[in-house]
Amino acid sequence: MSNLKQLRTRIKSVKSTQRITKAMQLVSASKMAKIKSQIANSNFYIEAISKMMSAILSIDMYELSIEEQKFFNTVPNKANLLIVMTSQRGLCGTFNYSIIKQVKNDIKELENKGEQIKLIIIGKKGYEALKRQYVNYIDSYFELPKIHDENLMLQVKQKIMSAVENLEVSNCVIYFNKFKNAMTQIMTRQQILPVAKYQDDSMIDNPIVNLVGFGYKERGAKPINNRRATSDIVGESKSIDYNYEYEGENLISNLINLYVNSQINYALLQSRASEEGARMTAMENATNNANDLISKLVLKLNRSRQAIITTELIEIIAGSEAV
Structure with a gap:
């Protein structure tokens, strides 16, 4: 009977x-569904900013100020800034493992080259995994809030901008999981700075890009740059006009701020969607495993009860025959 009680307790617990x-x-x-909606809403904006920054690469660097050039050129003999995005909580399968493994491999490679390293870690799990071995490399650590928070994005951006402006880093790379679907997350290593050429330089719908949508006045604005950028797309040369219209002298600086902000926002949203997808899949597997375990325990319970009943019947029959 004690065995039956243990089985019932186990079934109840499972x-x-x-x-x-x-x-x-x-x-x-x-x-995950909510974050996917946020990603869909921000994709056009992020893509447009990235393409405008890529277009600036067609401008002669001497036309930019010294401060602006820092974001487009690699500074030699300076630290490599690695931004690592992980989760704050566990129970999300191999979500954090793939990121941490790649970061450790890259750190080892940089160490072998004798290069300097700085780490900005977002998420408790990444910090716990890296702090013992690389505590001297950690520049900053940010806890990941429960909901998407612009303050976190701004703090990380300020760290990056400050490091670049003070010539403390030669480049900035961000590690995050890119969301594909609930079952699949792609470990992504993306360079933020120096600004790299966008993969697809064809503009969205209209090749004319202006900054009216980013707080600059449409009428009375004087264009300072009207450059023709050429990109080879599938072996075909394609010319695109980029018209920058604005008032004031901070066009490139404002674009750089928007660009860094958008890249961090993109990585955060992708990482959050991937985390929830990984957790949903892990919990679904756990639920299915629990269901299988319950079925096995119930079967074992029924067999044990049947064995006890059979034993009691045999004893009764044997006793009646003895009488």
Whole structure:
């Protein structure tokens, strides 16, 4: 009888755990859907900013101020700034493992070359995994808030801008998981600075790009740059006009701020969507495993009960025959 009691207790415990994993699965699915919507809404903006920054590469660097040139050129013999995005919580499968593994491999490679390293870590799991071995490299650590927070984005941006302006770093690379679907997250290593050429330099719908949508006045603005950029797309030369219209002398500086901000925002959204997708998948697997375990335990319980009943019947029959 004690065996039956233990089985019933175990079944009850597994069912309780199953309810928790199921609830976590549903919560993660809801969060993932919301973040996917945010990604879809921001994609056009992020892509447009990236393409405008890529277009600036066609401008002669002497036309930029010394401060602006820092964001387009590599500074030799300075630190490599690595921004690592992980999760604040666990129970999300191999989500953090792939990022941490890649970061450790890259750090080892940089160490072998004798290069300097600075780390900005976002998320508790990444900090816990890297602090013991690379505590001297860690420049900053930020906890990941429960909801998408612009303050975090601005703090990270300020760290990057300050490091570049003070000539403390030669480049800036960000590590994050890119969301593909709930089952698949792609470990991504993306260079933020110095600004690199956008992969697809064909403009969206209209090849004319202006900055009216970013707070600059449309009427009375005087264009200072009207450059023709040429990009080879599938072996074909394609010329595109970029018209920058604005008032004031801070066009490139404002674009750089928007660009860095958009890249961090993109990585944060992709990382959050990937985390929730990984957690949803992990909790779904846990729920299914709990269901299988419950079925096995119930079968074992029924067999044990049947064995006890059979034994009791045999004893009764044997006793009646003896009488």
